[in-house]
Amino acid sequence: xxxxxxxxxxxxxxxxxxxxxxxxxxxxxxxxxxxxxxxxxxxxxxxxxxxxxxxxxxxxxxxxxxxxxxxxxxxxxxxxxxxxxxxxxxxxxxxxxxxxxxxxxxxxxxxxxxxxxxxxxxxxxxxxxxxxxxxxxxxxxxxxxxxxxxxxxxxxxxxxxxxxxx
Numbered sequence: 001x002x003x004x005x006x007x008x009x010x011x012x013x014x015x016x017x018x019x020x021x022x023x024x025x026x027x028x029x030x031x032x033x034x035x036x037x038x039x040x041x042x043x044x045x046x047x048x049x050x051x052x053x054x055x056x057x058x059x060x061x062x063x064x065x066x067x068x069x070x071x072x073x074x075x076x077x078x079x080x081x082x083x084x085x086x087x088x089x090x091x092x093x094x095x096x097x098x099x100x101x102x103x104x105x106x107x108x109x110x111x112x113x114x115x116x117x118x119x120x121x122x123x124x125x126x127x128x129x130x131x132x133x134x135x136x137x138x139x140x141x142x143x144x145x146x147x148x149x150x151x152x153x154x155x156x157x158x159x160x161x162x163x164x165x166x
Contacts, residue, residue, distance in 0.1 A: 030105075
């Protein structure tokens with residue numbers, strides 16, 4: 001019996017807690033950043049249970065620091081009076097150079113910061129934020145049409161590879 005092998009790359013394994021699938025539909029992602037997040041103990045325990053929502057989340061830069069707003073981490077069921085408020089503002093941890101680069105890009109081109117995913121890497125909670133530009137309605141329709149066309153093409157090619165022509 002063969003032993004289980006580790007992934008061939010040296011990258012640490014991500015255990016995804018929550019994803020914001022709607023963000024990729026509503027925004028054109030220009031660049032992504034992985035950053036740490038300042039959390040309370042009960043928030044981490046709640047995240048270990050796999051409970052969080054990034055749907056209405058966004059990030060702002062105030063006084064040279066990045067803050068995450070409207071991310072819902074429910075209260076920990078077994079917490080006491082030390083429990084956290086579910087939608088509090090949380091500080092994100094980025095290098096000074098990254099923050100300065102973000103400030104420049106946001107001011108010059110009207111981009112926004114949107115959280116894409118929340119995950120564990122080596123026991124630490126990380127947030128993937130995207131520098132994104134809002135899509136217009138017609139852009140969303142074009143993306144849906146392109147995705148449907150690609151799906152149909154792969155379906156036909158799959159049938160042809162199996163020798164079916166029906």
